[in-house]
Amino acid sequence: MEFTQKFAEYKKIADESIAKFLPRPQPGFEVLAEAMEYALLGGGKRIRPVLLLAVCDMCGGDLNLAGPAAAAIEMVHAYSLVHDDLPAMDNDDFRRGRPTVHKVYGEDIAILAGDALLTRAFEVAAGIPNAEIAAKASLWLAQGAGCEGMVAGQVIDLQSEGKSGITYEHLRQMDLFKTGALIRTAGKLGGLAADASETQFKFIDQYCSALGLAFQIQDDILDVTGSEEFGKPIGSDAENGKATYVSVLGLEKAKDLTRQLTDTAVKALQQLPNGEFLKELALLLLHRKQ
Amino acid sequence: MEFTQKFAEYKKIADESIAKFLPRPQPGFEVLAEAMEYALLGGGKRIRPVLLLAVCDMCGGDLNLAGPAAAAIEMVHAYSLVHDDLPAMDNDDFRRGRPTVHKVYGEDIAILAGDALLTRAFEVAAGIPNAEIAAKASLWLAQGAGCEGMVAGQVIDLQSEGKSGITYEHLRQMDLFKTGALIRTAGKLGGLAADASETQFKFIDQYCSALGLAFQIQDDILDVTGSEEFGKPIGSDAENGKATYVSVLGLEKAKDLTRQLTDTAVKALQQLPNGEFLKELALLLLHRKQ
Numbered sequence: 299m300e301f302t303q304k305f306a307e308y309k310k311i312a313d314e315s316i317a318k319f320l321p322r323p324q325p326g327f328e329v330l331a332e333a334m335e336y337a338l339l340g341g342g343k344r345i346r347p348v349l350l351l352a353v354c355d356m357c358g359g360d361l362n363l364a365g366p367a368a369a370a371i372e373m374v375h376a377y378s379l380v381h382d383d384l385p386a387m388d389n390d391d392f393r394r395g396r397p398t399v400h401k402v403y404g405e406d407i408a409i410l411a412g413d414a415l416l417t418r419a420f421e422v423a424a425g426i427p428n429a430e431i432a433a434k435a436s437l438w439l440a441q442g443a444g445c446e447g448m449v450a451g452q453v454i455d456l457q458s459e460g461k462s463g464i465t466y467e468h469l470r471q472m473d474l475f476k477t478g479a480l481i482r483t484a485g486k487l488g489g490l491a492a493d494a495s496e497t498q499f500k501f502i503d504q505y506c507s508a509l510g511l512a513f514q515i516q517d518d519i520l521d522v523t524g525s526e527e528f529g530k531p532i533g534s535d536a537e538n539g540k541a542t543y544v545s546v547l548g549l550e551k552a553k554d555l556t557r558q559l560t561d562t563a564v565k566a567l568q569q570l571p572n573g574e575f576l577k578e579l580a581l582l583l584l585h586r587k588q
Numbered sequence: 589m590e591f592t593q594k595f596a597e598y599k600k601i602a603d604e605s606i607a608k609f610l611p612r613p614q615p616g617f618e619v620l621a622e623a624m625e626y627a628l629l630g631g632g633k634r635i636r637p638v639l640l641l642a643v644c645d646m647c648g649g650d651l652n653l654a655g656p657a658a659a660a661i662e663m664v665h666a667y668s669l670v671h672d673d674l675p676a677m678d679n680d681d682f683r684r685g686r687p688t689v690h691k692v693y694g695e696d697i698a699i700l701a702g703d704a705l706l707t708r709a710f711e712v713a714a715g716i717p718n719a720e721i722a723a724k725a726s727l728w729l730a731q732g733a734g735c736e737g738m739v740a741g742q743v744i745d746l747q748s749e750g751k752s753g754i755t756y757e758h759l760r761q762m763d764l765f766k767t768g769a770l771i772r773t774a775g776k777l778g779g780l781a782a783d784a785s786e787t788q789f790k791f792i793d794q795y796c797s798a799l800g801l802a803f804q805i806q807d808d809i810l811d812v813t814g815s816e817e818f819g820k821p822i823g824s825d826a827e828n829g830k831a832t833y834v835s836v837l838g839l840e841k842a843k844d845l846t847r848q849l850t851d852t853a854v855k856a857l858q859q860l861p862n863g864e865f866l867k868e869l870a871l872l873l874l875h876r877k878q
Contacts, residue, residue: 321735326761327743330735381703386676386695405676406746409699410739413671416703417734420710424726432723436714444707445611445620449700453617456696471616 301578305348308355312347315365316372319422321414333403333411334418337376340394345513345583346371346480350488352579353502356572359492366426367435367487370419374443375480377415380408382452416443435487442483451476464541473514474507481510497569504566505576512559513583518542519552524587560584591868595638598645602637605655606662609712611704623693623701624708627666630684635803635873636661636770640778642869643792646862649782656716657725657777660709664733665770667705670698672742706733725777732773741766754831763804764797771800787859794856795866802849803873805842808832812839814877850874 316338323331347368354364383390383398384405391401400408423439426432441447454472458464485506489499522544543552563580567573606628613621637658644654673680673688674695681691690698713729716722731737744762748754775796779789812834833842853870857863 324736324740327740327747329747330740330743334735377703381699384676384699386674386699407743409671409674409676410742410746413667413702413706414735414739416706417730417739420714420726421730421734424710424714424723424730426723429719429723433714433716433719433726436710436723436726440707440711440714444711445624445704446614449704449707450614450617450620452700453620453697456700457617457619 301575301582304352304575305579308348308351309344311351311361311365312344312368312372315347315369319366319369319373319418321418329403329407330411330414333399333407334415336402337380337399337411337415338373340396342372342376342394344372346375346484349481349506349509349576349579350484350491352575353485353488353494354491356570356576357489357492357494357498357502359488359494363426363428363431364488364491366422367439367491370423370435370439371480371484371487373415373419373422374439374448377412377419378443378448378452378480380412380415384408387452387456419443431490434490438483438486438490442479442486447475447479447483448477451479459540461541464546466543466546469541469543469546470511473511477514478507478510481513482506501566501569505563505570505580508559508563508566509580509583512556512563512580515543515552515556515559516583516586518544519549519556520587522549556584591865591872594642594865595869598638598641599634601641601651601655602634602658602662605637605659609656609659609663609708611708619693619697620701620704623689623697624705626692627670627689627701627705628663630686632662632666632684634662636665636774639771639796639799639866639869640774640781642865643775643778643784644781646860646866647779647782647784647788647792649778649784653716653718653721654778654781656712657729657781660713660725660729661770661774661777663705663709663712664729664738667702667709668733668738668742668770670702670705674698677742677746709733721780724780728773728776728780732769732776737765737769737773738767741769749830751831754836756833756836759831759833759836760801763801767804768797768800771803772796791856791859795853795860795870798849798853798856799870799873802846802853802870805833805846805849806873806876808834809839809842809846810877846874 320335320338321331350368350371351361351364354361379393380399382388383393384400390398392398399411419439420436423435424432426435451472455476458472482503485502489502494502521542560580564577567577610625610628611621640658640661641651641654644651669683670689672678673683674690680688682688689701709729710726713725714722716725741762745766748762772793775792779792784792811832837845850870854867857867
């Protein structure tokens with residue numbers, strides 16, 4: 299099957315699973331489920347659940363078993379964006395061309411909708427029928443998302459703002475936590491659903507680590523070269539006084555680095571069976587325009 | 589063993605478990621672990637973990653097995669207070685006589701510390717060595733804390749502010765979610781750690797439901813009659829234009845109701861073995877001054 303078709307298939311499974319596990323609006327607090335849905339159904343690329351499902355598929359796993367984990371990881375990602383956009387954080391009014399959750403529902407509901415999405419993710423993961431997988435999925439999700447994972451990255455990010463002398467090594471450390479942790483968790487959860495071997499887990503992690511960093515550097519490159527039609531205004535990082543890979547390394551070196559990292563990711567796949575889709579995914583992210 | 593001694597013993601187990609599962613400060617984001625610790629070590633009454641441990645003990649369970657769940661439920665409670673105190677929510681500067689987390693660390697870190705506490709709770713629960721218990725504990729914790737539990741109650745609360753014509757039934761519905769859900773979860777997790785029977789779970793839940801509501805009504809009573817030395821200024825609910833059990837029912841009826849609910853809680857215990865401690869706990873909460 300062709301890459302685009304395969305991607306659409308994984309995305310469909312992810313979207314259906316997300317829709318299935320979203321709460322229904324309840325009388326008295328309809329707005330909560332609405333805000334959660336608004337945050338989740340805003341046209342995200344679904345990179346994390348697609349990656350999770352592709353890894354599961356590559357290792358010969360059952361995609362139905364991976365569905366809940368795919369929904370859970372996207373819920374964690376969505377919550378992080380809702381809280382990240384808040385006035386006390388990045389203070390963003392738009393995301394993917396739409397008003398952010400707090401602009402539509404107010405700050406209080408946005409905080410609570412984020413909290414509820416995070417909690418729902420664990421409800422979904424812990425509710426996986428196989429207890430061993432449910433416990434491990436919940437544990438790994440928490441480790442990737444929490445105070446020694448994604449949230450740590452957010453804190454490092456906050457503390458870096460406006461500081462001069464930020465180095466490449468500092469940015470890399472930050473992104474290992476901020477975006478890398480959850481992308482690696484996606485790979486791990488895909489492997490878990492497929493009962494991957496230790497060796498497979500090792501190369502999956504190599505692939506995801508390189509992919510996650512390449513993705514982030516590409517984000518910074520697009521902030522300079524990208525098109526405003528895809529939501530984030532061009533040059534917003536520079537305006538916010540944020541150090542980026544481009545400001546630290548220069549545009550050409552940053553581009554070189556994404557190519558090198560993509561290469562590392564692709565090499566890790568050579569140790570795994572059926573890595574064709576994930577190879578094309580890495581190349582797609584390298585060449586993406588949004 | 590006497591009640592006070594027993595309470596101290598449970599509280600000690602809870603405190604030790606919380607300390608054990610709190611993250612250590614890490615270079616680059618020390619402030620995150622610090623803010624989490626500040627939120628958790630502020631002299632809380634530890635009602636939820638003590639209740640959890642007491643239920644486990646009553647049902648003949650191993651308190652060591654219940655330790656992680658006790659820490660996890662207090663982390664969920666602590667996160668809810670940190671987010672609840674934020675300017676966009678209740679905008680409280682003090683809690684238990686100390687500046688709130690966002691007053692000390694800033695709003696951004698307070699949001700992230702709350703997120704990290706919630707996530708850590710699931711890391712702890714999902715990390716319980718027995719996978720069946722770990723998965724169920726994580727699931728029940730998420731159900732009690734999330735969009736059809738505690739967070740739903742917060743949303744109902746927000747939407748009730750400043751509204752006239754709030755009824756007793758409305759307040760009761762709100763509190764069933766807002767505080768009741770997590771208190772009932774404490775009881776369930778205690779039963780889970782002790783492998784309680786279905787009948788035991790039923791009466792534990794009756795006890796916790798009545799206790800949770802009585803606790804909340806008592807809170808409203810203390811807001812009118814209580815002493816400022818325990819943190820919350822007297823009459824803060826009335827100042828915030830919040831409907832309370834006292835404003836809706838009147839002080840005497842509210843007091844009657846807490847007595848009736850305490851009675852219901854105590855009656856449920858008669859169907860359970862060794863309910864002496866939990867009976868005294870219910871009476872303590874009825875007669876508490878803070």
